[in-house]
Amino acid sequence: MIDIAYTYDGSLEGLLCAIFASYANKEDPTDVVSSTALQARLGQTVREVETDMAVALRVQKGICRRCGPLVFDAVKTASLSDEPHTGSIVYRFVRFAMARHTPHDCTGCPRTMRCGGLCTRNQKNSVLGDLAHPIVAPFQKLNRSVYNERHRMMQFLRFEHLEGDVWFAQCNPAASVVPLVMDWFAGRFNTQAFMIYDEVHHLAGVYEGKDWYLVKTDSLILPERSAEERVMQAAWKRFYDTIAVESRYNPELRRQFMPKRLWKNIVEMKETLPGSEIAL
Template identity: 30%
Template sequence: MPGIKPLAVPADVIYTYDGSFDGFLCCVFESVYAGEVPVDILREEDSPLTLMEVCPVVTDLTKAERVRASIPLKISARALELVTTVFCSCLAQKELRLLEFLLRGYREGGKLCFRLGDAVMAPLLSAEKHLLGEAHLLKGFVRFADVGGALAAVITPKNYILPFIARHFVLRYHNEQFMIFDKTNKAALVYQNGKAEILRIDHVTVPEISEREARYQALWKQFYNTIAIEGRENPRCRMTHMPKRYWENMLEVSDLVHPAAD
């Protein structure tokens, strides 16, 4: 960003924005040109009742693009990658932490990204690792059901991982039509007619499965239980490789979370 101010001072103000990545970049723009670091950056729906000044930041795509272009130019390409990834994480106060990183990066340059133990860098790297690890796990933990000729699945991740698993499932099921609904982040990856799109959806009602699908599900659960070796059962080991928080959406172990009524 030409004419960027190198220093910003703490200010008793809270920024609010629309929750989009472009909106966050506009918060960075506001901070830089106002020469201030807000107390917090919150989504509009999370705006608290407070006596502190609240500054609504309107999303301006021109400003957002200026900030986006400035990150690899003034810091590094790695900095932009880190910012875009951590923005999708469940890191507490991620917007404020990312702003602090960018303000320092504008002053110090790309070398900041190599200071792995730095108080600003460490939480971001930990959040990135957590998100990418969860995305890797869910490539194997997503369970689809055939509903009316299309595949549907529900997931409840901690992070917003749909952008990081979309390519995997599109390549794997490129001849199918499918939807993965992220119940946590109220979004859905929809793939149909050769096109993939991530949509913001508050709620999805998945149609009842057919008798044929029900039979296949029963066979899968029977297979899973049959191949288990009772003498080698190790619940702790299973939870290490298959974290319990994913079980409610995994057919073969969902009954362990919500036992079927007698």
């Protein structure tokens, strides 16, 4: 048996193309990894898979047709993880799901289409519900970790009002979850323009009042904070520090509920606020 590794560009489309290549070449690669995370073993054959949108769309339709749209949504979510073995885990799950051919069925469930394909209520035959299977278990673990990171971003994103009436938030998530939070924030900002920038994955989600889109960029040139924003940040920081009860300070509990890696983008956790007009 030949030890083969497939590499792709790290995107969902690239991963789908790698899955297609495994079927087309009649191969079962040992590893499916992004090109930046590859650590080839001695004697391992490496095949680089080019991203082709037409091929990726073909695989997407095939998964939706054979396994159901919720299974593909789960594949899409899991692919956003930063875990180094994400590609291999998703690849093995797709092969398993396609072989099982059991679409996720929400018939009769009160949570229809709102579980993200993760719940197992009334869905005993769903491949997503086979949580004890050694292929499904790590896949669902990836899914949960991505959704947990999405939830953290919904909690801890802090928007700033910039000149030009634009709201801006910067984050450093442990998974590329900006695509998963844009709909949620767009529904709440309604017609107000905003931008969320992921400084880890160099990805910006931009909403202009009607639709949102993603932009891949390594740097941003932003307007200055508005005068009102500088005043409000300083006031919020002072309020946060004032209501703190020193005798109940518990740094371990704080880090548990508010991961320290996120603090640099949270206003109340900054030591100083650059450009503030109010002394702290």
